Amino acid sequence: MNRKRMGLCVMAALVCGAAVELMAEEATIELALAGKADLVVKRGYTAEAAACVECHAKETPGVVEGWRSSRMAHVGVSCYDCHSVEKSSPMASQCSGIKGTETFISPMVSPTTCARCHPAEVEQFSKSGHARLAAVPVVDSEKFKTLMYKLEGGEFMHPDVPGSTASRSTGCQQCHGTEIELGPDNKPINDTWPGGVGQRYPDGGIGNCTVCHTRHMFSIAEARKPEACASCHLGPDHPDIEIYLSSKHGQVFLAHGDDWTWDSPPDAWEPGDYKAPTCATCHMSGIGELKTTHNINERLHWDLVHPKSVVRSGERGDGEKGRPLMEKVCKNCHGPTHTGSFMGQLDQAVALYNEYYEGAEKMREELAARKLLKGDRWSDGFMELHYYLWHHTGRRARHGAAMNGPDYAHWHGFFQIFQVYKDMQAIYDYRIKHGEIEELSTVMNSGPE
Numbered sequence: 001m002n003r004k005r006m007g008l009c010v011m012a013a014l015v016c017g018a019a020v021e022l023m024a025e026e027a028t029i030e031l032a033l034a035g036k037a038d039l040v041v042k043r044g045y046t047a048e049a050a051a052c053v054e055c056h057a058k059e060t061p062g063v064v065e066g067w068r069s070s071r072m073a074h075v076g077v078s079c080y081d082c083h084s085v086e087k088s089s090p091m092a093s094q095c096s097g098i099k100g101t102e103t104f105i106s107p108m109v110s111p112t113t114c115a116r117c118h119p120a121e122v123e124q125f126s127k128s129g130h131a132r133l134a135a136v137p138v139v140d141s142e143k144f145k146t147l148m149y150k151l152e153g154g155e156f157m158h159p160d161v162p163g164s165t166a167s168r169s170t171g172c173q174q175c176h177g178t179e180i181e182l183g184p185d186n187k188p189i190n191d192t193w194p195g196g197v198g199q200r201y202p203d204g205g206i207g208n209c210t211v212c213h214t215r216h217m218f219s220i221a222e223a224r225k226p227e228a229c230a231s232c233h234l235g236p237d238h239p240d241i242e243i244y245l246s247s248k249h250g251q252v253f254l255a256h257g258d259d260w261t262w263d264s265p266p267d268a269w270e271p272g273d274y275k276a277p278t279c280a281t282c283h284m285s286g287i288g289e290l291k292t293t294h295n296i297n298e299r300l301h302w303d304l305v306h307p308k309s310v311v312r313s314g315e316r317g318d319g320e321k322g323r324p325l326m327e328k329v330c331k332n333c334h335g336p337t338h339t340g341s342f343m344g345q346l347d348q349a350v351a352l353y354n355e356y357y358e359g360a361e362k363m364r365e366e367l368a369a370r371k372l373l374k375g376d377r378w379s380d381g382f383m384e385l386h387y388y389l390w391h392h393t394g395r396r397a398r399h400g401a402a403m404n405g406p407d408y409a410h411w412h413g414f415f416q417i418f419q420v421y422k423d424m425q426a427i428y429d430y431r432i433k434h435g436e437i438e439e440l441s442t443v444m445n446s447g448p449e
């Protein structure tokens with residue numbers, strides 16, 4: 001591992017020219033932070049960059065304390081490097097500390113800024129579902145806007161206030177991201193900032209690196225822990241953290257994770273530092289001959305998000321290439337028989353789920369042809385069940401099977417798919433037999449848990 005570490009330092013010096021340049025103009029100062037005489041940071045910054053830190057140590061000590069403990073603070077990347085913008089930038093503004101100077105800043109920082117020093121990470125990230133695709137449901141898709149406002153409750157209580165955005169801005173947007181709108185002072189308006197992983201910035205940048213590396217520590221160790229994914233990958237429709245923590249891998253993490261080494265350099269975090277994989281190990285980290293990737297689609301085979309599961313292609317990734325990459329991850333710790341058997345089980349689970357989904361679609365198509373579906377699918381019992389079948393129970397079964405979560409694969413998954421399917425059949429039979437829609441919603445509104 002030592003050889004790898006050394007190689008990496010040389011790389012960092014080459015890649016990070018901008019930071020090195022900054023330190024060349026050195027105007028070394030001492031910063032006594034928030035009156036703590038024992039915590040003195042001694043680094044080289046331009047006078048301008050030092051002024052941001054000095055004043056903000058009083059104005060926003062929480063930010064400066066986080067930054068101070070970060071790897072980037074230690075190599076001389078400062079507030080100025082990330083927050084200063086050209087005067088002509090659509091996001092340019094000035095805080096009270098720099099009013100009247102020629103320096104302009106923004107509270108928004110997009111991946112375009114990170115790309116100056118981390119071009120490879122940003123390029124990989126940009127190709128992933130975490131970038132442009134993530135905000136599609138919130139920003140681009142009329143279908144989803146209708147789904148949200150008309151069907152998922154956005155307008156329900158306020159029919160006279162069309163476009164009420166509270167459930168969007170506090171829900172979908174915090175995970176998926178949205179497009180930032182700016183007011184006359186170039187500051188964000190209409191609740192469009194901050195936002196989730198696919199945030200779209202006025203400077204053209206797409207994405208939010210801080211969802212996994214929270215500001216201002218930007219820690220690689222944090223991003224490697226399952227908690228980094230848990231704020232979004234949870235709940236009834238994609239319970240990935242619940243699945244993980246109840247898997248054998250999660251058991252080992254919960255029992256021993258406190259003793260693992262989390263801060264090895266990129267591509268040098270290997271079995272031995274840890275005994276079982278976390279989300280990052282399987283989906284992102286370098287392990288064995290695999291290199292770290294910020295494209296979380298790279299190692300995936302199936303599309304397990306959408307109503308019907310197909311092998312990934314096009315902008316969703318290349319599923320044929322994904323499978324052998326994921327198998328390489330497993331083979332660092334498991335033999336080929338174990339890994340082959342596991343992937344075979346996953347494929348069986350996908351096939352069984354798809355069979356249920358196709359059966360449900362056939363019933364839906366026939367009911368639609370006979371005009372036996374209501375216009376509002378949220379008050380049509382059959383359509384409510386159809387949604388729960390694929391979006392809740394069906395995702396749980398598939399994600400459970402993919403990540404060794406037997407309770408989610410069966411009890412929260414296939415068992416409930418089977419229950420929901422039987423109820424759909426009963427409604428279908430009734431409507432076909434009587435040529436009419438039953439009067440009350442037959443479905444409990446909270447859906448199967």
Ligand code: HEC
Binds near residue numbers: 060081108110210
């Ligand atoms: C490595 C880049 C980087 C450095 C260095 C950095 N920031 Fe930030 N900062 C960010 C990012 C990214 C965000 C989140 C922006 C977003 O969501 O659009 C942010 C957000 C902020 C915000 C707005 C969010 C809030 O909680 O109000 C403030 C204020 C801020 N930073 C101040 C500072 C100060 C002061 C320093 C120096 C001590 C600093 N930053 C150093 C990248 C950086």
Ligand code: HEC
Binds near residue numbers: 080107
């Ligand atoms: C003399 C003190 C002082 C200096 C120097 C200073 N700031 Fe500020 N900054 C403030 C104060 C006070 C605020 C709170 C909002 C305001 O008054 O504008 C602030 C707010 C901010 C915000 C948040 C803006 C928002 O809309 O929420 C950012 C980002 C920021 N400063 C970055 C910087 C950067 C980068 C520098 C260096 C180029 C800098 N500041 C220099 C005092 C200072």
Ligand code: HEC
Binds near residue numbers: 113
């Ligand atoms: C001016 C150049 C520069 C900018 C801009 C910059 N970084 Fe860095 N970053 C560095 C350097 C240098 C390192 C240290 C590399 C090393 O230790 O090998 C680093 C390290 C990191 C690390 C690894 C931290 C660790 O714990 O090892 C992360 C994560 C990171 N940066 C994220 C970001 C993000 C996110 C942004 C944009 C918001 C950003 N950086 C902007 C230069 C920069």
Ligand code: HEC
Binds near residue numbers: 138
């Ligand atoms: C707690 C975070 C969270 C919230 C809130 C959330 N989502 Fe998601 N959403 C996710 C995650 C994580 C996935 C990916 C699941 C997977 O890969 O199986 C996802 C997947 C999706 C997908 C499928 C992906 C695609 O590109 O087609 C759509 C559509 C979607 N969400 C729409 C919405 C809408 C609309 C809302 C608000 C009504 C919303 N989501 C609220 C986290 C969230």
Ligand code: HEC
Binds near residue numbers: 294
């Ligand atoms: C989905 C979570 C996630 C997001 C989003 C994310 N990162 Fe990372 N990042 C990680 C993980 C996990 C690692 C550690 C990989 C490993 O173990 O080698 C990492 C490592 C890094 C490193 C250290 C060098 C390397 O490549 O391993 C840098 C620099 C970095 N990230 C920058 C960024 C930037 C810039 C963005 C935004 C474009 C970003 N990250 C967004 C999870 C994330």
Ligand code: HEC
Binds near residue numbers: 128174228
């Ligand atoms: C801020 C919320 C958020 C965080 C944190 C987050 N994700 Fe995601 N993730 C999403 C959303 C939203 C999607 C759906 C993207 C889409 O529309 O295709 C997603 C999709 C995915 C997908 C499926 C990709 C696809 O295109 O279907 C994987 C795999 C994934 N995330 C892994 C991770 C891992 C691993 C971590 C932690 C290291 C993580 N995510 C952290 C929000 C998040």
Ligand code: HEC
Binds near residue numbers: 244301
């Ligand atoms: C042991 C390795 C492993 C671990 C640990 C792991 N995953 Fe996965 N994950 C997989 C495999 C394998 C698949 C299915 C890949 C395929 O498509 O064939 C998958 C699928 C997914 C998907 C569904 C992608 C889609 O098609 O919709 C998401 C989202 C996801 N993982 C997120 C996470 C999160 C978040 C964590 C941690 C809480 C995590 N994973 C932990 C191996 C892992």
Ligand code: HEC
Binds near residue numbers: 248329
């Ligand atoms: C860093 C090592 C490591 C990696 C990488 C890894 N696993 Fe594991 N796995 C373990 C450990 C340790 C256990 C617990 C073994 C036990 O129960 O005694 C385990 C247990 C399992 C189990 C539970 C059944 C059993 O053998 O006890 C399954 C299934 C599994 N892993 C599948 C996978 C798959 C699939 C991958 C790749 C996508 C993978 N693992 C990657 C270390 C790893």
